[in-house]
Amino acid sequence: MAPHKIVLRFTSTTSDQPIIYHLVKDYDLVVNIVKAQINPHLEGTMVLDLDGPRYEEGIRYLRDQGITVHPLTQEVVRIHDRCTACGACTVHCPAGALYLERPAMEVHFNGDKCVVCLQCLKVCPVRAMEVRI
Ligand code: SF4
Numbered sequence: 001m002a003p004h005k006i007v008l009r010f011t012s013t014t015s016d017q018p019i020i021y022h023l024v025k026d027y028d029l030v031v032n033i034v035k036a037q038i039n040p041h042l043e044g045t046m047v048l049d050l051d052g053p054r055y056e057e058g059i060r061y062l063r064d065q066g067i068t069v070h071p072l073t074q075e076v077v078r079i080h081d082r083c084t085a086c087g088a089c090t091v092h093c094p095a096g097a098l099y100l101e102r103p104a105m106e107v108h109f110n111g112d113k114c115v116v117c118l119q120c121l122k123v124c125p126v127r128a129m130e131v132r133i
Pocket residue numbers: 076092093094095096097098113114115116117118119120121129
């Protein structure tokens with residue numbers, strides 16, 4: 001069976017826990033960190049591949065720690081025709097997936113870095129960022 005791809009969201013009170021250590025040592029899971037980011041307020045997002053027969057127990061452990069866990073079934077895309085390159089999303093993107101290139105002032109989107117936090121959907125004035133399931 002393919003590994004489970006999941007998104008973990010941390011608050012400032014849950015972001016300093018050694019969860020990878022416990023997933024590997026206590027639940028015998030194989031863990032691959034696909035992407036991770038943490039902001040200055042110590043809130044973060046991590047995308048993981050998780051595999052092993054004790055997967056459900058591992059998920060229960062994460063939730064018991066107060067960490068939000070979702071399957072990664074979503075992908076964020078940019079609708080180029082709508083984007084006005086205003087740059088608003090680049091300030092809010094915690095993963096550097098949306099960034100401004102100077103001096104041309106072009107806005108670029110690197111989907112490989114996106115951690116699906118959905119901040120850009122909230123701030124884009126023309127709804128150029130969308131979720132695909
Ligand atoms: S959802 Fe938007 S703001 Fe969040 S990481 Fe992806 S591109 Fe950046």
